[in-house]
Amino acid sequence: MRPLLPTTRPWPLFDTAATRRIEVAALAATPDLMARAGHAVAKLALALRRGDGPVWLACGRGNNGGDGRIAADVLAAHGIPTHAALQPPASPPSLVVDALFGIGLNRPLDAASAAVIEAMNACSAPILAVDVPSGLLADTGQPAGTIAGLAADGVAVRATHTLSLLTLKPGLFTGEGRALAGRIWFDHLGVTPAEAPTAWLSAPQALPASLASHHKGSHGQVLVVGGAAGMQGAARLAARAALHAGAGRVYVDLLAPNDGGPADAGQPELMCGSLAECPLAVGVIGCGGGPEIAARLPALLSALPRAVLDADALNAIAASAPLQAAVASRAPGTTVITPHPLEAARLLQITVQAVQQDRLAAAQTLARQLRCTVLLKGSGSVIASPGETPTVISTGGPALGTAGSGDVLAGWLGGWCARHAAMPLHTLACAAAHAHGAAGEVNHVLPAGELIAPMTRLL
Numbered sequence: 001m002r003p004l005l006p007t008t009r010p011w012p013l014f015d016t017a018a019t020r021r022i023e024v025a026a027l028a029a030t031p032d033l034m035a036r037a038g039h040a041v042a043k044l045a046l047a048l049r050r051g052d053g054p055v056w057l058a059c060g061r062g063n064n065g066g067d068g069r070i071a072a073d074v075l076a077a078h079g080i081p082t083h084a085a086l087q088p089p090a091s092p093p094s095l096v097v098d099a100l101f102g103i104g105l106n107r108p109l110d111a112a113s114a115a116v117i118e119a120m121n122a123c124s125a126p127i128l129a130v131d132v133p134s135g136l137l138a139d140t141g142q143p144a145g146t147i148a149g150l151a152a153d154g155v156a157v158r159a160t161h162t163l164s165l166l167t168l169k170p171g172l173f174t175g176e177g178r179a180l181a182g183r184i185w186f187d188h189l190g191v192t193p194a195e196a197p198t199a200w201l202s203a204p205q206a207l208p209a210s211l212a213s214h215h216k217g218s219h220g221q222v223l224v225v226g227g228a229a230g231m232q233g234a235a236r237l238a239a240r241a242a243l244h245a246g247a248g249r250v251y252v253d254l255l256a257p258n259d260g261g262p263a264d265a266g267q268p269e270l271m272c273g274s275l276a277e278c279p280l281a282v283g284v285i286g287c288g289g290g291p292e293i294a295a296r297l298p299a300l301l302s303a304l305p306r307a308v309l310d311a312d313a314l315n316a317i318a319a320s321a322p323l324q325a326a327v328a329s330r331a332p333g334t335t336v337i338t339p340h341p342l343e344a345a346r347l348l349q350i351t352v353q354a355v356q357q358d359r360l361a362a363a364q365t366l367a368r369q370l371r372c373t374v375l376l377k378g379s380g381s382v383i384a385s386p387g388e389t390p391t392v393i394s395t396g397g398p399a400l401g402t403a404g405s406g407d408v409l410a411g412w413l414g415g416w417c418a419r420h421a422a423m424p425l426h427t428l429a430c431a432a433a434h435a436h437g438a439a440g441e442v443n444h445v446l447p448a449g450e451l452i453a454p455m456t457r458l459l
């Protein structure tokens with residue numbers, strides 16, 4: 001057994017309803033599924049245990065607790081001291097096994113369950129969550145919350161490790177799940193699901209190499225439109241990213257007066273241009289666009305064959321029904337929008353909390369409404385397109401949470417759309433978000449412009 005991430009292959013994710021169906025089908029052929037689960041938990045527990053203290057197994061009353069109880073028996077058979085109870089042991093544990101709730105969690109926690117979770121979190125020992133950290137909803141990656149009257153909301157186990165059993169659940173990889181699950185392990189218990197996944201977990205995607213005969217004309221053009229007064233850096237970051245992603249020519253149409261100056265004094269390869277000069281370019285529209293971008297959108301949306309819409313372009317679209325209709329009426333497979341949760345909330349006319357409550361559903365709804373590919377940013381970015389199984393991005397980290405990081409992603413994606421004109425936008429959006437996330441997996445502060453070099457090295 002080894003940690004799931006980083007992964008070199010995409011993994012299917014199954015929500016609770018699908019996992020239940022897979023479980024029922026599998027139990028007919030393999031009635032010892034829970035024994036397998038319990039043994040898998042015990043095996044990982046043996047490897048993760050630190051010191052000689054007892055292993056505390058907090059087992060709930062359902063099958064998640066059943067996994068924990070079998071693990072306790074297996075550990076005891078190996079001579080390991082165990083403490084299977086909802087109260088902590090008298091002496092500090094060497095490992096906590098969280099087997100309180102798995103995929104059966106279906107409502108806010110009561111005070112007693114919340115107290116057990118808080119006691120687990122208070123231990124200094126590593127915490128191994130069985131299937132899902134208790135308190136976290138397996139489908140959405142959001143805490144189930146607590147019933148009214150409790151002071152703390154969003155109580156969930158902060159696991160150092162999670163062993164997902166039978167299937168991988170979407171909620172481990174998006175929303176709060178990424179932070180709460182710790183290092184993720186997976187045991188399929190010998191079962192190969194027969195049904196289509198709810199979503200895919202992303203892996204690095206190899207893009208076609210250039211032929212020796214290719215030239216800058218074969219590598220497409222990008223037109224970045226944005227950079228209103230005081231925000232020109234956003235457009236320039238997007239343009240630099242498009243250039244380094246391999247676009248043959250990159251033009252910048254700055255919305256603030258540039259007085260005949262260069263598009264970007266620090267990147268002489270970038271050119272000034274406009275829709276009139278490059279009507280067949282891939283548009284990267286809205287980075288630092290300010291309210292001025294709204295007036296440009298109708299012409300850009302009706303002319304450009306492929307477009308990446310970001311930031312202020314999305315705010316303008318959210319505020320205008322005609323612009324929404326203009327996006328939705330573009331040819332299928334030609335538009336991608338890259339909202340962060342607040343921009344998605346404006347587009348959907350719901351709250352940010354409602355977006356975050358179910359990120360997969362929010363991205364899919366937006367993709368249906370605007371008939372385009374949606375790259376919903378945030379912890380565990382989600383890519384959804386009409387008629388496609390969504391993808392959850394397996395890479396990323398807090399280093400991406402800086403100004404300009406989204407501009408780099410939008411520009412990079414525009415660059416790839418230009419260079420790989422024959423590839424579907426959904427595939428390119430997944431690949432770009434995965435590469436952007438991988439470049440951001442560092443433990444230090446990373447100004448957005450510095451994402452470009454590691455993204456280039458990952459090519």
Ligand SMILES: NC(=O)C1=CN([C@@H]2O[C@H](COP(=O)(O)OP(=O)(O)OC[C@H]3O[C@@H](n4cnc5c(N)ncnc54)[C@H](OP(=O)(O)O)[C@@H]3O)[C@@H](O)[C@H]2O)[C@@H](O)CC1
Nearest residue numbers: 033034037062063064101102103104105106107108109131
């Ligand atoms: N079957 C098998 O062979 C295999 C099973 N596997 C394992 O089983 C796990 C799923 O087990 P599970 O369905 O029994 O649900 P589980 O997560 O243990 O919850 C128990 C019950 O708690 C309740 N409840 C819900 N919310 C609540 C709340 N807020 N506060 C209080 N109570 C609450 C709710 O019952 P309710 O009250 O709604 O009747 C729920 O049913 C899965 O994650 C995996 O670990 C795997 O090993 C594969 C093989």
Ligand SMILES: [K+]
Nearest residue numbers: 098101130132
């Ligand atoms: K659990």
